[in-house]
Amino acid sequence: MEEQNNNESQEKSSYWQKKKAKKAEENKKAKSWLREWIDAIVFAFIAAAILRAFLFGSYKIPTPSMEKTLLTGDLLIVSNVTYGARTPMGLCVPFFQGWCVPGVTLPYTRLPGFRDIERNDIFVFNVPWEVKPINQKTNYIKRAVAVPGDTISIEDKYLYINGEREESHEGVQRFYVVKMADRVRLSNAKMESVGGELIGYINQSTYVVNLTEDVAETVGNWAEVDTMYLNVTPENQVDRNYTQSEGSFSMAFSNPDHMREIVVPFKGQEITLTDDNWYIYKDVIERYERNELRREGDTIYINGEQTNTYTIQQDYYFGMGDNRDNSMDSRFWGFVPKNHVIGKASIVWFSTDNFVPRFERIFTLIE
Secondary structure, three states: OHHHHHHHHHHHHHHHHHHHHHHHHHHHHHHHHHHHHHHHHHHHHHHHHHHHHHOEEEEEOOOOOOOOOOOOOEEEEEEOOOOOOEOOOOOEOOOOOOOEOOOOOOOOOEOOOOOOOOOOOEEEEEOOOOOOOHHHOOEEEEEEEEOOOOEEEEEOOEEEEOOEEOOOOOOOEEEEEEEEOOOOOOOHHHHHHOOOEEEEEEEOOEEEEEEEHHHHHHHHOOOOEEEEEEOOOOOOOOOHHHHOOOOOHHHHOOOOOOEEEEEOOOOOOEEEOOOOOHHHHHHHHHHHOOOOEEEEOOEEEEOOEEOOEEEOOOOEEEEEOOEHHHOOOHHHHOOEEHHHEEEEEEEEEEEEEOOEEOHHHOOEEOO
């Protein structure tokens, strides 16, 4: 009888041991499954961060400054490798612009790229005038209308590069003044029907419209149009909103429709500072190349040394939006330093208009 009780006790103990072992095995499998998923997610996050930093990133067009070439709501793939990716400039959270450890900057370099920025490339960069670490500045997108060493000027809204008027681009728009025939009104619906935009009116028969050159030719041939011409600010008329733009550059000119000849700075260029070009180069020397610059009367000091000459330390670019009269660009705040360049806009991979997809723009190449 006693032996039988011992056997029953052993069987019960064996049963509970097996059940406990089975439960432990199930827990181990669950933990292993969870660990595998966590490992996979962490690996995917790190891989995506590396791809975004060194190969390509995705950016959204927030404003109409590049219309009609790029539209508000376009999502772009931007190639970092084309011009050479920048190594990390700070300790930041990937995919979150500006989420960085304050006060921490890292020494960085630019990796070799396939080529330099070429004239008329559409490129993404950190806007220079913001007072922040470079990689935490707002991302802008413009057309690189001029490259290092180019001589540029603006006459009656038109850009001239090395003495020649810039080549025409299909999406470039400018403001025009349209005077209609007596008792004829111009509606926004009519302008939109040909791809234009009604901006406002000067009086009952005179309107300001935003048009590409092709649309301007169409509108100019309408029978009800009396006269049409570019809406140009006179050369000597000071636009206070313009001259008070961010940075110092715009203080060298009167308005964005006219600009005397200037050279886009290039590495190794030696410049002589004068009253005429002081504001053109002030931000370059002081803010972007981190020198102490001051002027006392006619005497200029750079890093405490009396001198009016300076050698440029890096290349610069001149960027403009294709929506010329609705773009804050290099005409306002000056040159784009090379160390602010992120990459080349390559593809529109998706696009929405008030959350409605524009299927016709999906996977459109950017030229």
